[in-house]
Amino acid sequence: MRDLAFDMPAAPSSCHRTATGEPILEARNLGFEAGGQRLLHGVDVSVRRGARTLIMGPNGAGKSLLLRLMHGLIKPKEGEVLWQGSPLTKKTMRAQAMVFQRPVLLRRSVLANLKFALSVRGLQGRPRAEKIDQALASAGLSHLAHRPARVLSGGEQQRLAVVRALACEPDLLFLDEPTANLDPASTAAIEKLVLEANAQGITIVLVTHDAGQAKRLGEDVIFLQDGRIAETGPVDQVLNRPRSEPARAWRDGRLYLGPDLHSVSSYPGSNT
Amino acid sequence: MDSFWSVLGGAFALVFALDPDLMEIIGLSMRVTLTAVFFACLIGLPLGAAVGVFKFPGRTFLAVSLNALMGLPPVVVGLVVYLLLSASGPLGPLRLLYTPTAMIIAQMIIVTPIVAALTRQVVDDLNREYAEQFASLGVGAIDRLVSLLWDARYSLLTVALAGFGRAVAEVGAVLIVGGNINHVTRVMTTTIALETSKGNLQLALALGVILLLIAFAVNACVMAIRATAVRAAYA
Amino acid sequence: MNRRTFLATLLLAFLCATSAQTARADDKFIIVQSTTSTQNSGLFEHILPIFRDKTGIEVRVVAVGTGQAIRNATNGDGDVLFVHSKPAEEKFVADGFGVSRSDVMYNDFVIVGPAADPASVRGMSDVVAALQKIAGAKATFASRGDDSGTHKAELRLWQAADIDAQAASGEWYRETGSGMGATLNTGTGMGAYVLTDRATWIAFGNKGNHEIVVEGDPRMFNQYGVILVNPKAHPHVKSEEGQVFVDWLLSNEGQNAIADYKIDGQQLFFPNGNGGPS
Numbered sequence: 001m002r003d004l005a006f007d008m009p010a011a012p013s014s015c016h017r018t019a020t021g022e023p024i025l026e027a028r029n030l031g032f033e034a035g036g037q038r039l040l041h042g043v044d045v046s047v048r049r050g051a052r053t054l055i056m057g058p059n060g061a062g063k064s065l066l067l068r069l070m071h072g073l074i075k076p077k078e079g080e081v082l083w084q085g086s087p088l089t090k091k092t093m094r095a096q097a098m099v100f101q102r103p104v105l106l107r108r109s110v111l112a113n114l115k116f117a118l119s120v121r122g123l124q125g126r127p128r129a130e131k132i133d134q135a136l137a138s139a140g141l142s143h144l145a146h147r148p149a150r151v152l153s154g155g156e157q158q159r160l161a162v163v164r165a166l167a168c169e170p171d172l173l174f175l176d177e178p179t180a181n182l183d184p185a186s187t188a189a190i191e192k193l194v195l196e197a198n199a200q201g202i203t204i205v206l207v208t209h210d211a212g213q214a215k216r217l218g219e220d221v222i223f224l225q226d227g228r229i230a231e232t233g234p235v236d237q238v239l240n241r242p243r244s245e246p247a248r249a250w251r252d253g254r255l256y257l258g259p260d261l262h263s264v265s266s267y268p269g270s271n272t
Numbered sequence: 273m274d275s276f277w278s279v280l281g282g283a284f285a286l287v288f289a290l291d292p293d294l295m296e297i298i299g300l301s302m303r304v305t306l307t308a309v310f311f312a313c314l315i316g317l318p319l320g321a322a323v324g325v326f327k328f329p330g331r332t333f334l335a336v337s338l339n340a341l342m343g344l345p346p347v348v349v350g351l352v353v354y355l356l357l358s359a360s361g362p363l364g365p366l367r368l369l370y371t372p373t374a375m376i377i378a379q380m381i382i383v384t385p386i387v388a389a390l391t392r393q394v395v396d397d398l399n400r401e402y403a404e405q406f407a408s409l410g411v412g413a414i415d416r417l418v419s420l421l422w423d424a425r426y427s428l429l430t431v432a433l434a435g436f437g438r439a440v441a442e443v444g445a446v447l448i449v450g451g452n453i454n455h456v457t458r459v460m461t462t463t464i465a466l467e468t469s470k471g472n473l474q475l476a477l478a479l480g481v482i483l484l485l486i487a488f489a490v491n492a493c494v495m496a497i498r499a500t501a502v503r504a505a506y507a
Numbered sequence: 508m509n510r511r512t513f514l515a516t517l518l519l520a521f522l523c524a525t526s527a528q529t530a531r532a533d534d535k536f537i538i539v540q541s542t543t544s545t546q547n548s549g550l551f552e553h554i555l556p557i558f559r560d561k562t563g564i565e566v567r568v569v570a571v572g573t574g575q576a577i578r579n580a581t582n583g584d585g586d587v588l589f590v591h592s593k594p595a596e597e598k599f600v601a602d603g604f605g606v607s608r609s610d611v612m613y614n615d616f617v618i619v620g621p622a623a624d625p626a627s628v629r630g631m632s633d634v635v636a637a638l639q640k641i642a643g644a645k646a647t648f649a650s651r652g653d654d655s656g657t658h659k660a661e662l663r664l665w666q667a668a669d670i671d672a673q674a675a676s677g678e679w680y681r682e683t684g685s686g687m688g689a690t691l692n693t694g695t696g697m698g699a700y701v702l703t704d705r706a707t708w709i710a711f712g713n714k715g716n717h718e719i720v721v722e723g724d725p726r727m728f729n730q731y732g733v734i735l736v737n738p739k740a741h742p743h744v745k746s747e748e749g750q751v752f753v754d755w756l757l758s759n760e761g762q763n764a765i766a767d768y769k770i771d772g773q774q775l776f777f778p779n780g781n782g783g784p785s
Contacts, residue, residue, distance in 0.1 A: 068404075071408065072407075073404050073407050073408060090410065093408075093410060094410045096408075097408065097409075098404075098405075098408040100404065100405065104401060104402060104404070104405035106402075106419065106423055107423040108422075108423070116419065117409055120409050120410060120411050120412075120415065121410075168409070306521060310521055358579075358582045358583070358584050359582055359583030359584050359741055359743060360582040360583050360584075360741075361582075364583070365743075367743070369584055370538055370567060370569060370584070425513065451538075451567070451569035452569070452570065453538075453567040453568060453569060454551075454552070454567075454568065456567050466546075466547075468688065468689070468692065469543060469547055469686050469687070469688025469689050469692075470547045470688050470710065470711065470712055471688060471691060471692060471711040471712035471713030471714070472712040472713070473692075473712070473713050474712075475712075497516055497517065501513055501516075
């Protein structure tokens with residue numbers, strides 16, 4: 001693993017290491033409120049170009065919301081998202097791609113799903129066909145090209161979703177718990193695709209709450225709790241030597257109820 | 273009044289006699305209804321999809337209006353179309369009153385809100401699933417509309433069939449604007465109404481059974497197309 | 508199945524269905540606004556083919572109540588008016604919508620009623636007395652209630668009997684607001700007396716146990732008239748073809764065709780286009 005650096009000046013508990021790569025995407029003071037409830041409180045994030053950043057935290061921490069704000073699927077009402085230093089626009093959004101927890105595939109063949117995504121990017125004819133062949137091969141789906149995408153297995157569907165996103169040649173790929181519903185073999189296949197993409201220079205931002213996956217994939221970790229950043233840093237440090245109470249509770253499998261309350265064990269009778 | 277079975281027997285006897293007058297009436301019914309449904313879909317599908325997908329001021333009002341218009345009384349539609357197409361009406365010079373075209377227009381007005389309202393619901397549901405993916409891919413407005421309509425095609429076939437069912441059974445509007453003229457604008461439903469008024473209840477009922485069989489056959493055909501398409505897609 | 512095949516299949520199915528019946532050639536035709544009694548009795552199906560064979564003109568009949576037929580013709584939606592309510596027809600001509608009115612034929616109205624005859628009017632030929640007995644017995648009476656020629660005739664008879672039947676509307680007096688056939692269906696269904704023209708009754712197929720109970724009163728005379736819609740009011744009126752039809756109806760050939768139309772040996776309409784009783 002490279003010597004990681006991650007800098008979160010606004011995060012109270014961040015370790016103050018200096019970033020080496022320039023940030024490809026930054027979120028500044030992001031806040032979000034829905035139905036009278038604050039879901040995000042002044043979140044600052046900096047994603048290094050070429051890095052693999054994990055967003056972690058318990059259910060309801062605001063991980064998926066943060067991902068959607070960073071991708072521009074939801075317009076921020078407080079704060080801003082900067083793409084290479086300028087505000088995110090529809091055009092610069094095209095330099096990003098996203099894979100959802102449940103793959104959203106059109107009710108068409110595997111081939112047609114890739115064709116659709118590439119056509120949106122203006123690719124036609126031979127270049128598109130070549131790109132499709134390449135994507136199918138990398139996902140191991142060539143023999144299923146003419147199947148309706150909806151009848152594939154969950155693992156095959158998610159592989160298709162990943163290579164469809166990658167076929168659009170993004171600079172940054174968001175993944176929202178892409179393996180949450182998959183078996184270990186399918187999970188490994190997705191992780192392999194993600195690592196290959198990263199090796200080609202694509203920046204990865206991935207939401208997960210699987211510690212094993214975090215260790216296999218992660219470089220930088222952003223740990224969210226109740227819409228606030230609890231801790232940031234290299235994956236090894238956040239998972240093995242957490243300094244914040246929420247991250248510690250998460251590591252120990254306890255439910256964190258807030259700074260004023262004792263956290264309770266998730267299993268009755270287990271030692272806390 | 274004879275028993276149900278003798279009515280049914282009478283209906284089959286009428287069909288198998290291939291009576292040219294009856295065949296003409298059935299043919300006109302199909303031509304008018306299918307043409308009306310075709311144009312209703314041409315308008316209703318994109319309209320419903322647009323209301324289902326795009327957010328614009330008055331969208332909810334439009335959606336509620338479409339739903340309300342599904343209950344449009346055919347006689348009212350018939351009257352309005354009559355007043356428009358009447359020689360004294362604004363469209364009188366087109367000379368369309370008492371022609372199959374007038375009946376197509378009336379049925380189209382009745383069916384379009386049904387197609388649009390049901391399409392809106394179908395596309396709205398599908399859009400909830402697709403919206404984020406489309407936004408992520410950067411799909412443009414027109415492409416979104418077309419893609420949603422295409423991906424909902426099997427549900428939309430059922431929508432078209434609902435429109436067909438309403439149109440083919442409709443009598444009030446086509447009676448007023450068509451005039452039930454023998455060999456010109458006489459269709460199944462107006463013939464049933466005429467035979468009822470002549471007191472030929474058994475014949476009227478037999479014609480009703482035939483209409484039902486036709487509707488059944490059309491539904492079966494469309495469902496067969498759909499099943500074949502699905503089977504081909506899932507092979 | 509890909510998109511092209513799918514759409515092609517749908518389009519093909521659509522074309523097959525719609526081309527099965529192509530539009531009739533738009534040859535010479537006129538539109539006649541007429542009444543349900545002439546259509547339901549089958550008269551038109553008897554005389555119109557004879558006329559078409561002779562002149563090549565197709566007659567398209569819109570059969571509605573006399574009131575609506577006159578309104579449609581007033582709007583210009585017809586070339587010839589062929590109805591049975593002389594005062595309304597004369598007003599139509601006087602208002603400038605019709606060229607002139609001619610008697611064509613007549614039949615008569617009858618009162619049909621249940622065989623049980625709760626008001627004991629069977630065999631009466633004085634229609635006014637019969638209506639008074641029906642009202643006195645509060646026996647159910649089904650009225651057209653639709654401003655048709657028959658309805659207007661019925662109202663004149665109630666007036667002659669000095670009975671305000673509409674005051675009993677919803678009780679023994681039932682206004683169906685529909686055509687002759689529908690009213691007869693209702694009347695036979697609820698065992699009510701009904702005033703109908705004889706032609707419709709003879710051709711009617713759902714008589715149940717109803718029969719003619721009152722007939723033969725001169726006041727139940729039912730005159731049909733024909734009017735060419737005035738091209739001065741509606742310039743698009745096909746006055747030439749329309750006049751051919753009117754002339755033919757009043758010719759010996761037309762009058763004989765009307766007289767020849769019989770059901771079960773009974774003549775339904777009696778031509779008087781050459782100045783018969785009026």
